[in-house]
């Protein structure tokens with residue numbers, strides 16, 4: 001099956017994009033998830049609003065306390081170190097294990113977060129990092145912490161006439177360590193279970209995340225949470241518990 005006919009627009013800035021979304025347009029970034037949804041006719045928007053040519057959405061900036069990545073930064077840019085990695089390599093590692101290179105060349109960090117596939121990597125990894133979603137809408141701008149931005153299965157706190165503009169990722173101290181583990185049946189496939197862990201002894205901070213749960217990732221503020229109840233059945237529970245255990249082991 002092919003997509004229904006749609007119009008195509010290439011706005012030059014966020015305000016033009018917001019106007020088009022307000023008129024019923026659908027945001028398009030790397031189209032790695034949108035393309036299949038269009039072809040399966042799960043969605044039939046009258047207009048695609050291509051975000052990839054809006055400079056602000058590709059902006060990258062950093063202050064001493066955080067790094068900000070525009071929503072249209074691709075997985076490949078992160079993998080290749082073409083944008084700053086506030087985690088000293090952890091984000092590069094996560095990016096480089098998303099799908100395969102053709103998907104990473106086009107797929108964006110913002111598209112991944114808004115799509116909110118429970119098995120996707122950035123929703124879990126950025127929840128672990130305590131990132132914040134920066135959102136623009138017709139009424140102005142707002143910010144939402146990722147643990148509240150992702151509200152469920154393919155569900156986020158974003159209205160149809162709003163755009164995710166950027167993600168702000170806090171920097172940790174040089175002593176911080178990060179661990180990530182995922183179980184995939186085949187290389188390049190969406191994972192069945194995700195575990196993530198971070199510790200920053202200088203800031204007395206410990207965080208863990210369990211992802212690919214069929215809904216929003218679960219965040220914990222310690223390194224040994226009881227995750228025995230997370231998962232559909234005994235096998236799934238074991239897989240998630242082991243993913244987390246292995247992520248924590250990587251901190252050593």
Ligand SMILES: Cc1cc2nc3c(=O)[nH]c(=O)nc-3n(C[C@H](O)[C@H](O)[C@H](O)COP(=O)(O)OP(=O)(O)OC[C@H]3O[C@@H](n4cnc5c(N)ncnc54)[C@H](O)[C@@H]3O)c2cc1C
Pocket residue numbers: 026027028029030031032033034035051071072075097098099100103106107108109110111112114115119120121122162163164165188189190191
């Ligand atoms: C074969 C295959 C394997 C994959 N495997 C993995 C994997 O292992 N791990 C993983 O994490 N991901 C995986 N992905 C997903 C991929 O990495 C992309 O991140 C994901 O498809 C969405 O990013 P995108 O930029 O392509 O967004 P799009 O497909 O363009 O958009 C997705 C959704 O987000 C909306 N949207 C996009 N950007 C914005 C924005 N800035 N503001 C508001 N709304 C927006 C769109 O309207 C749409 O609803 C895989 C994809 C494919 C095709």
